[in-house]
Amino acid sequence: MLQRTERKDAAKHRELILKTATQLFDTQGVDSVSMHQIAKTAGIGQGTLYRRYACKADLCIELLMDSFQQFIDDNNQYLSDAALIPVRERLDTFLTKWIDYIAGNIQWLNAIRPSSICSEDHIKIYRSPAFTYVTDTIKGLLDEAVSQKNTLPLNTAFAAFNIASSLCPEAFLFLHNDKSLSPEQIKEHFSNFYVNLLFRQP
Structure with missing residues (x-):
């Protein structure tokens, strides 16, 4: 009984x-709010x-989890429904959706980024579930395009990594x-650069 009460209290504390x-973040901004507050x-x-x-970064990560899972669910549904749409259009739409997600969640993403670009934590970003999902999705679309000879020959894993890393929150903030x-x-420039370049016929 005591254990069940503790679990219930822990759940209430988490929700609170x-x-x-x-x-607090919505009214004052993430950077202005302290853990003490x-x-x-x-x-x-x-x-x-x-x-x-x-x-605070751990807290922001948990706040992001629900919205990122919703992004995954929505995108997977789109890719399933749009299976017959040309792969070029699907890639363009995915990149647009990802930039929209970054723009809508930039304060959370900015709060969890490592303080130093040279730190081991920064490298861990490339192994994170979010980066892996984005990279794998882009690679899957590029694999399909290459197999259909709709794009220039390329190493799809390398291309997907570079596209995903150039769409990181730091790059968005800078631009x-x-x-x-x-x-x-930003969406227009990325579309013109990556999609138009990759799908240009030799």
């Missing part, structure tokens, strides 16, 4: 923490918060903030 963090606003001890989330490109412009 995520709800509180989301509200989250615990205080939620009315729980900092020890309770840190036992579940060692840092959006430093180069003043809107999400629509």
Whole structure:
């Protein structure tokens, strides 16, 4: 009975923490909110918060999990429904959907990125489920295009990795903030560069 009560309390704490963090992040921005503020606003001890989330990045990762799973489900449904649509169009649509996802979740993605590009944590990004899913999806579409001779001959694994890594949140932030490109412009440029280039006939 005691164990069941503890599990119920843990679930309530998790729900309360995520709800509180989301509200604070939405109103103040992720960078401006501290773990102390989250615990205080939620009315729980900092020890309770840190036992579940060692840092703010861990909390942001959990907040991202639901939205990323929804992205996967929606995209897999699209690819299934659009199986007869030319692969060039499907690749273009997938890249557009991925950029839209980054744009819509940039504050969370920005909060969990490693502080140093040379750190081991940065390399781990390339092994993450999100990066793996994006890379595998692009590779699958390119494999289909190559088999149908709809694109230039290429190493699809290498091409998929480079496309996915160039669509990372850091690149999006740089293009959006430093180069003043809107999400629509970024999508257009990526489409013109990758899709038009890859599917240009020799």
